[in-house]
Amino acid sequence: MPTDPLAWETDDRRVAYSCPGFDIVNESVRLPDGTETDFDYLTEPASVCILPFTPDGDVVCIEEWRQAVSRVSHGLPVGGVEPDDDDLEAAARRELAEETGYEADDLEPLVTVEPANGIADTLMHFFVAEGCRPTADQRLDHNESIRPTTRSLEALIDAVADGEILDGRTVLAVSYYQLCGGSGSEE
Incomplete structure (x- = not known):
């Protein structure tokens, strides 16, 4: 569990789209103020x-x-x-x-x-x-x-x-x- 007060908490994670070279990840997150929302990002090898x-x-x-x-x-x-x-x-x-x-x-x-x-x-x-x-x-x-x-x-x-x-x-x-x-x- 993150200890920094700015940290978001990840409740769920799934790959929304995958192709050769990278994936798009969708996470359900809880913000520091308790707001629940989704966050999408690109993940790829170094x-x-x-x-x-x-x-x-x-x-x-x-x-x-x-x-x-x-x-x-x-x-x-x-x-x-x-x-x-x-x-x-x-x-x-x-x-x-x-x-x-x-x-x-x-x-x-x-x-x-x-x-x-x-x-x-x-x-x-x-x-x-x-x-x-x-x-x-x-x-x-x-x-x-x-x-x-x-x-x-x-x-x-x-x-x-x-x-x-x-x-x-x-x-x-x-x-x-x-x-x-x-x-x-x-x-």
């Missing part, structure tokens, strides 16, 4: 986002069709953690290879966030990958249309600052990397 640098310091980016916004989105490799992944680093390495055909020499955690905790239980783990080189062909999922590209870090930062890049995961990764003085950032 995800990884990779900020991958080539040996020359360029960033491996992707251009991907995003049906929800009906356009090509410019961003970073991102994907869900799968049951066969040994750990988060393995998931990040797999996603980088699948979406771009690149592999990294080194991978370091950057930050973990709850990007939309008002509507989802999503946990996103960000990594910085160094020494990324193309080693194989992409291995895209059946519903992915992705083109790998490279940009200088400066061009990527400018694209975020200018609003060219709207993908929230990419904006967060680049901003956090710059804010916290990542090894490839300008001092």
Whole structure:
């Protein structure tokens, strides 16, 4: 039983809708003032986002069709953690290879966030990958249309600052990397 006076009490929980990748959960809850109501949210496996640098310091980016916004989105490799992944680093390495055909020499955690905790239980783990080189062909999922590209870090930062890049995961990764003085950032 939650002890914080702001906590809601969950009386019942059911999956209202399920599809590959996520579920929509419906909960019957009691608010701190005793009001009973329903609350719906998206639940999904943890995800990884990779900020991958080539040996020359360029960033491996992707251009991907995003049906929800009906356009090509410019961003970073991102994907869900799968049951066969040994750990988060393995998931990040797999996603980088699948979406771009690149592999990294080194991978370091950057930050973990709850990007939309008002509507989802999503946990996103960000990594910085160094020494990324193309080693194989992409291995895209059946519903992915992705083109790998490279940009200088400066061009990527400018694209975020200018609003060219709207993908929230990419904006967060680049901003956090710059804010916290990542090894490839300008001092």
